Amino acid sequence: MRIRIDPTLPTPLFEQLAGAVRSAIIDGRVIGGERLPAARRLAEGLGVNLHTVLRGYRLLRDEGLIELHRGRGAVVATRIGGHAALAGAVHDLVDEAKLHDLPESALLALVSEAYRSAPSAPGVLRTGPTR
Amino acid sequence: MRIRIDPTLPTPLFEQLAGAVRSAIIDGRVIGGERLPAARRLAEGLGVNLHTVLRGYRLLRDEGLIELHRGRGAVVATRIGGHAALAGAVHDLVDEAKLHDLPESALLALVSEAYRSAPSAPGVLRTGPTR
């Protein structure tokens, strides 16, 4: 998995990192159980601080995409499979938005608002960070 | 159009304001050509600063949803019609995300990444703020 970080972008480094890994997971390019690079090694390789990498990892953990264990490192969650339907829905939405010439920020705001005012998935115990 | 502002939420006030108006426009609850409240009056009514309201309006203008003119006020853009398909796509995506128990932040990041790495709409001259 190739990870690219650009310090000149307005997007925070830890978010860029998490975004790269997240996409790889959703697209199925990394399988459940696969181990990610150790934070310290990745940090050195990318030229960023240890905490920056760990913050990205922690973000993915809070999203339920990976697991973190001391001494064992970061591992992709096993329950994660290829979310083809999800990836498709994302693609469709982006197409529709660009058709209407709607900017990214507006699209994100719409999704955010819809997410908050929609009922949660049935039969699911919501736990962990709600933010 | 009812607008609610909650200073205790982490979401910035100007974003809350813009979000409320944006949803109303996309959902078709306000029609193209309709005039929005004057910034000074709305600010006083909501108990916020004039600049805060104007920032929200400016955001919507940059998104192409409204028009701003001195002395004339803020008016919903006429080219705006029923974005039923868009609203539907948003709804579908949120459903799919909740089905996979994917948090809001992760969903937004996915959409953002997809938006940036997707080709622009054909035959459309992109202008204005790119951010």
Add this chain to the structure above:
DNA sequence: CGACTTGTTCGACTATCGATAGAACAATAA
């Protein structure tokens, strides 16, 4: 056990952002 690896926690610093404020300005409406 003992050495090593790896994530965790505490604390701190700096830059940016959000909100407010006041004042003057320019275009439009009545």
Add this chain to the structure above:
DNA sequence: TTATTGTTCTATCGATAGTCGAACAAGTCG
């Protein structure tokens, strides 16, 4: 003209975000 309305500029203040250094604790492995 007079009143209205958005625009621009400058400035201040507090809170939040992003990055970083050092010490710590849980786990792995020979």
